[in-house]
Amino acid sequence: MPDNVAAQRRPLEGLRVLDLTVALAGPYGTLLLAAMGAEVIKIESPGGSDIARFNPPFSNSDGGLHFGTVGDDDISLSILSRARGKKSVELDLKSAEGREIFYKMTEHADIVFENLSEGVVERLEVDYDTLRAINPRLIYCSLSGLGRPSYYPGVKAMDITVQALSGVMDTTGCSDGPPMRFGLPISDMLAPLYAVIGVQSALLQRRVTGEGQHVTVSMLECMSALLPFEHSDVLQRNGFEARSGNHHNRLAPFGIYRTRDGHVSIAAASDAWMAAIFDAIGQPELMDDPRFAGRGPRAVNADGLNVIIEDWTSQHSTDDVIAELGARRSVPCVPVRTAVEVLADQALFDRRVLEPLVHPTAGTLDAVAGGVPIHMSDADVSVGRSAHLLGADTDEVLIELAGLTEDDLAGLRAKRVI
Known part of the structure; x- marks a missing residue:
């Protein structure tokens, strides 16, 4: 076996992802890629632009947890969980200088993954057509809420709105009660699974064609595609209630x-x-x-x-x-176990399905993070390191991928480009 093959212990090792995702669906997709060994570089505007940074609860550098107003020293547990295994770069893509830096980074990337609102990547000039002209081998993954163009123009795609439009709520709840939200943000968690399947399939195809491609997935389509597997239409036509x-x-x-006690x-x-x-x-x-x-x-x-x-x-x-x-x-x-019981199951920690949530400076917190429930006989699949502080890797990444100098960085920082 060649030395380089023997040394590769992670399936996607050697691949680089530029991560333009926010909230949950997109970041969960890039978290999975990071767990498979890809180098994931999470890019946010200076000061942070991922809306999940404002999700309570928050933790500070002392490790305390609270549900109050987010302070300068606070990090949302959402970010601590979803940004694990990723590098953090602050870069203003609204500026011409920031875009030029991103274009240089694109030359060295394998994957761009985004789930921004419709029209944003085009306005920022970081859309698929623009980046493909720079790097034809690029695999560009767009994860949207309601498809692009949207099936429902003007409607904001949140997990609960996607659940409502998908018909899944109509199957959840009691027959004499209202439609019911699925307890977890299921559309946010399901769509990135399909997206990662698409990205990995595109990587395999690129080995043959030498070309990248645009992978598009929407939360609504992923959820709606599940309905026919239970033949809900046939059941309802034959007298079965939509919700049981x-x-x-x-x-x-x-x-x-x-039972008598549960x-x-x-x-x-x-x-x-x-x-x-x-x-x-x-x-x-x-x-x-x-x-x-x-x-x-x-x-x-x-x-x-x-x-x-x-x-x-x-x-x-x-x-x-x-x-x-x-x-x-x-x-x-x-x-029927409670969520708290499951999140304390030592067997799941032993299998790295669950992991302690770690703050980059405070250490282990009184909270649990989700691991990756994929086990491979000859490869390491794990999220690995804790989330980095916002912008912690900006200098290192931009020197390596954009060829910037220390003086360049100082000037860009003064102009708030980084």
Whole structure:
């Protein structure tokens, strides 16, 4: 094996990303690229232009956490989490000098990743066509909220507005209640996964063609593309409610059931598992009931079936239900854990799925950061170092990639270009 191959322990090592992302969706995409080993250079205007810098809670250089007004010494936990593994450069792209510096950096880049508002990269003259003329091998990833041009001109794309427009809210909640927001910012987290897949595919294609390309992904398209996998249209035309609360009636029993001291999740779509549940609750004859004798009838009669099961689970403790169904009868049945319980799970820390959140000067904070849940047998996939202070790498990067001198930097700093 060649020495350079043996030495490369990270999949994207040697690749350089110019990061023009803000908020969550874009920064999560570049975080994944950094975890895979790419050199990610996060570029912000002098003073900081990522809106996530104003997300509470905040931490200061002493490591304290608060929800008050952000001060000069405060850093948002959002930034501390999303900027891990990245270099930080302050550069004013609104200025001609700043753009020229960025163009020089583009000559040495493999990827540009942006999720700015529609029209911004064109106004700044850092759009795909402009940068491709400088570096034809460049892979330029644009992650938008509602597509470009937007399907809904004038509408601001936030996770909750994308969830609403995508139809996903219509599938979430109870049948007698309103549409409901998914508990996590799911469109912000899903779209960058597709974006990174697109970027990595473009990298593979570039090996053959020698050319880069423009990868475009929108949060709305990613969310909407999920709906057909549950055939929501067919189900509703056949009398199923759009929202079924904590149950997935097409696969009944498949949901959350109250116990004497908590809740359990039971997924027992097969006939064998269904028979095991009826036996456990002391009503094995229900397996011969036409309402429950097959997956189709159980889907139609899911509400009644769920009442029967919960009448039994609610009389027993969570541990007893799991012991009876899971341990003794091999029915998929687990406790419903709280977020706090999961974020304290040592096994997830051992696997680097969760990591302590580290402040660049204060050290480890009383907060948890998400790792990357990808494990490779012959490569290191990890976020690595903590977030850098704003602009900490400006001089180093601009000397290396733009050929600037110390005097150049002093002059640009005086003019607030950097």
